[in-house]
Amino acid sequence: MERVQFQQEQMLAELKDLVERNIFTKKETKQIMKNRTAYETTLVRRVAKKSDYLRYAAYEMGLEQLRRKRVERQGSGHGPPTISDYALVRRQFQIFERALKRFNSDVGLWLQYIQLAKKEGARALVGRITARALQVHPDKPGLYIIAASHELDYNSHSAARALLQRGIRLNRDSVEIWREYVRMELGFIESLQRRWEVLGIGIEGKDQGTVDPSEDIMGGDPEIGEGVLETVGPQATLEGDTGTVARREIMKGAIVKSVITSAAEALPTVELFETLYKAVEEYPSGAEVREGILAHLYGEVRKSAVGKEAAAIRLVAMRSLRGGPKGAELVEGIKHANEEILGHITDGAAVVAMYRDFVEDWCARASVDGAVVSGLCLDCYGC
Structure with missing residues (x-):
């Protein structure tokens, strides 16, 4: 119980300040002390649960939201800062630090801590947390992405690049x-x-x-x-x-x-090429840049070990139908896609099945923007 008593002593200054600023009443601060004591008691048990820490942190978050609303309503938030302005947020951080000492291997707990620090605008703390998390979990790509995203939020491309390159080396x-x-x-x-x-x-x-x-x-x-x-x-x-x-x-x-x-x-997998294709296609780059990068991507697909797989062949063949062409462009696009797939028709049963699905899909469209698609399938099999 000495730990509980120590934590109680740490609360006195902030609770006193809350009362003096008329943010909480004496009765409310007594209830806060009572609730915190109950939470602290659960944390000193021999087998504490992660849920105990999370409930405690959630309570402190709700308390901080109430404090901010009352400060805003009173209009008393423009003076010099006092201990109660940051004590509740600091306590939330301390709870997560204590939780991570016991549950260091819990990635979800690290992520929640990072989200809390971001929410409170603790830029430096976010960087330190992600660095520590990556030391413990170097095999978690998501952590590298979060860390790089944080650096990009502050226009530090070099730091983001270094983090992602490190993540790629390990994953x-x-x-x-x-x-x-x-x-x-x-x-x-x-x-x-x-x-x-x-x-x-x-x-x-x-x-x-x-x-x-x-x-x-x-x-x-x-x-x-x-x-x-x-x-x-x-x-x-x-x-x-x-x-x-x-x-x-x-x-x-x-x-x-x-x-x-x-x-x-x-x-060299089809999943990778399809994912990179979507990333480049959906990013709001200039048309010339996008087309050049996609042309390079198609070239890498053809050269790769999976270049003759049905899904890879379809990915490259459908390039002429990107952007939803209409009229003559649609006709020419289908023609090019058809010829591209036909050039690989002897590469296996999977390619034949993919080609059949391609043909049936377009033949089922009786008319697209005035162009009769079924009339394009002169070279198709079984259409």
């Missing part, structure tokens, strides 16, 4: 982390483009201001510069004409293409 068979890596690099292109526009740096090297292009590409981080140089080529530098080449290639998605190539070498 090369994770489709999820490869997808997030591609998304992150797509976001880097967009952010770089916006920065160059603001700074007056032209992609073709015609700088409208006095800013040094090489400094902007580096972004103050040598790791980004090195990664760009490795991707664009060993002969490229970030000055003069070759700097223009580097900028142009970056904006065309050279880094993203390099990531896709690495992913294809590490995890």
